[in-house]
Amino acid sequence: MIPAQFDYVRPTSVQEASQALAGDDDAKVIAGGQSLLPLLRLRLTYPTLLVDVGRLSELQGVHDRGDHVFIGAAVTHDEVVRSGVIRDACPLVALAAATVADPAVRHRGTFGGSLAHADPAGDLPAVALALDAILVTSEREIPASEFFVDYLESAMHPGEILVGIKVPKLGPGWGFHYEKFHRTAQAWAIVGVAAAVRRSNGSIAEARIGLTNMGSVPVRARETEARLRDLDLGEAVRQACAHAAEDTSPPSDLHAQADYRRHLAQVLTHRAVRAAAGSP
Amino acid sequence: MSEIDPAAIAEQADVPTEPKQASHEVGRARRRKEDARLLTGRTQWTDNIQLPGMLYVQFLRSPMAHARITRVDVEAARQLPGVVAAFSGRDFAAEQGSLPCAWPVSEDIVIPDHPPMAYEEVRYVGEAVACVVATSRYQAADALEAIEVDYEPLPAVLDMNEALTGTSPKVHDQGNQAFTWKFGQGDIDEAFRDAPVVIDRTYVQQRLIPTAMEPRAVVCTTDGQSFTMWSATQIPHILRFLLAATTGIPEHMIRVIAPDVGGGFGSKLQVTAEEVLCLLLARRLGKPVKWTESRSEGNLTVHHGRDQIQHIMIAAEGDGRIRGIKVDLLADMGAYLMLVTPGVPLLGAFMYNGIYKMDAYDFACTGVFTTKMPTDAYRGAGRPEATYALERAIDELAHELKLDPMQVRRLNWIKHEEFPYTTIAGLTYDSGNYEAATDRAMALFGYDKLRAEQADRRDRGDPVQLGLGISTYTEMCGLAPSRVLGSLSYGAGGWEHGSVRMLPTGKVEVVTGSSAHGQGHETAWSQIVADALGVPYEDVSVLHGDTAISHKGMDTYGSRSLVVGGMAVLQACEKVKEKARRLAAHTLECSPDDIEFSQGAFKVKGTSQQKTIQELTLAAFAAHDLPDGMEPRLDADATIDPENFSYPHGTHLCAVEVDTETGQTKIRSYVAVDDVGRVVNPLIVEGQVHGGIAQGIAQALFEEAVYDAEGNLLTSTMADYLLPSAADLPTFVTDRTETPATSNPLGVKGVGEAGTIASTPAVVNAVVDALRPQGVHDIQMPCTPERVWRALQ
Known part of the structure; x- marks a missing residue:
């Protein structure tokens, strides 16, 4: 790890940290450093000052x-x-x-x-x-x-x-699942699906679905959420989840092409929803 | 100065007059004696070495795959704080020589000039073009950014097939073909004429990046006349010789030390640009210099492995009997030929017939230059490639004939009663028992039950399909008989050296020409010596890796250490014993023929009179009463040249679940039954097998070096070059059969590469087997989920 030179401060309050950041346009906040240090190591970023908020x-x-x-x-x-x-x-x-x-x-x-x-x-x-x-x-x-x-x-x-x-807090009746698809245990998600599902009388009353790595920002699978509302568990859930990739623009990169990510989003959303709904 | 009193020494050192123990060290699962210091870091890795006045070197590396260097300006870098010197390649043009290639495989071979620091043209991303030497690593890295280099871009050459067309841009003026090498036995045309079955397949061995735990590091210092280099290398002896040959610095003025080295897997079987340049920088500056690569620098510039396109054809009878095999390889050399770059595919040339009998065999290989990092030895070197193509194609043959893949193998392999057996490739396999290893593996695996489950899943249309993969492998290792290496145009011999120093207090210091970098030589050699001399295991220490201590050696690679280096140590022990026997006879006043050796004591047959080896060692040290003509001390040296390779073999079976909805693969079970001959330390063997299998699985499912269309390496960090960890691997079920080698006195065969060679085809055969009903015949490695999924679309 041979980053370019930077100054380092560890303020004792949020206010002090804000002041430190305000005084330097090229300052960066650091806490655990697990995202920033790789960038420093590869000299992809050159902050002049690191403001450590990790112990505030x-x-x-x-x-x-x-x-x-x-x-x-x-x-x-x-x-x-x-x-x-x-x-x-x-x-x-x-x-x-x-x-x-x-x-x-x-x-x-x-x-x-x-x-x-x-x-x-x-x-x-x-x-x-x-x-x-x-x-x-x-x-x-x-x-x-x-x-x-x-x-x-x-x-x-x-x-x-x-x-x-x-x-x-979502209260009683909700089930949860995070379905992560990656190639090795330490690797980033190719696609991930965060699902929260409220069940009512054997059907899905409400579902909330967040998608990892399906665009430049995390996205909600809104179309699938809408179609899942008041849906009985069964084949219809799969059909609703087939809309999970709508309105997404996943990247094509070394680890997966966009069309494969879209396909995965559908399959994994189905799995995540079923798991969150407590359905085997 | 006081008199030396042998009796006092004997008392002080507690020299035994009775044998200390009944020694049965060989075969014992001892924990490795080197591990405490390796695991706690209480040792000297190269990067830990600090010398007074140490300077730090950083290299500026080409961002272009292929370009003419039109200007390098290091002046601004020289002005920066802490910078002692900055140089361009041209500054060293007159003295840096050309990095050596020790294996000119053919008459037509093109060995391009390979300056350690480029000054006219760069031919891969990462090639060094300039360097900075500073008082700290940070200042050196900062100063690199001040160096200006102008490049005139030239076209990248990335695809081997395109590189061989007449219209391709050239990597070197001499063209893109490095060599062609052909070999054949029997009438291959006859074998293929009217053959009832012909399997014709092309497989791709993707490019791999060897990843040792310890990155490469070099320290070099000089006293003004001679030089000492510490390097994280597998080959201190070869490095010393070739540093002298490359730079012209006299060999006796160079000492190379490989301190504890954290793994190599072939990647440290190299004479690197950084080693040569650190030597030259130490000479020019008169100061100690250090270079340690970063992990991403390593991914770019440690020599890469594999990268071949394999065309394999099998001609067979209708019942599955193989008539002949024909192989045509394209091997990517990368931009230059490094130490054994062109020889790597040749190490596979004698292995494409594997364990099978046939009447004809034909092999051809073309080495191709591209604008990528040069390739070279990587765990298995040539033999994993051969085993992969063969074992994949055998599965295709079985599928074509609707036979069980194990049945086809049984039909063709050499029967245990046929050993020694001279193969179609001309090697004589001294021993083996493929039936025994296979039967054991099949039982542990539960082959029939898994086949039944596979059929059931297929019938049910289960989205998770099951595949079974087989690999019945052998390999040639224990490199190697020098005369064979000579016949293959290799630049050196394959002998090894060992010394046994009998210290006055009865302790034993062993010096080996093998150069351990994680294998456990200190433990294994101690076990061998303890048994051979009848001394306690704890009384043996093993020295290695320093050309001033271990003055002769051919180092460690190709699973050669135990089979060659271990046997040299054993032979030195025999010489010690022979001399001790003569001294015992003299002391006990009998004929040497009347002396019998047992458990560390030399006894007069039929009497209770005896001398322990420790007593004799002390007597030989004091030298007060030696037989006429006998030199003092019992120490002995031995240099041995093996008569044959050794041929470990085994049967690996793998069950893989394939999620057809996502393409995700999961290894459900893995059984390895290896026959590595007699085992010195089962724990070490187990460790080698586990690590080897993991590395082979990594090629099958995870690892791939990827260059983009401009020749940039996309997999320059571990976020993108995916290494599996324990979390990604199944529990391995391992077992052994033991068919001793007949080519050495201990019956050992070597185990360093077996797991890697065996496992890759077992895994891919399993993945393909799972998907055969869907018409899948091949999935290119690594079998990523996306590739599996696309194969199903």
């Missing part, structure tokens, strides 16, 4: 706040996976976090970091989107549906710091 107390902890769970932005994936609060109240977050890379990365990488990085191939943006999470920054609250703007680009402006994420 405001960014720590998982808190049950009645109708939602607040997850501090600097909470690591490993902490997410082990959190009883998250497993009880919003298990989809833990299910997806458990698939992130490998144990070493999960012990360093943070929940907030992977959202702020806004990589559509990351597992957690699609989850945040599917759950209608709200991203709390140093300045405002941004719904997940407005947070992911473009490839590696969020709605946050320079100097704004992600403090935490409010994940709404």
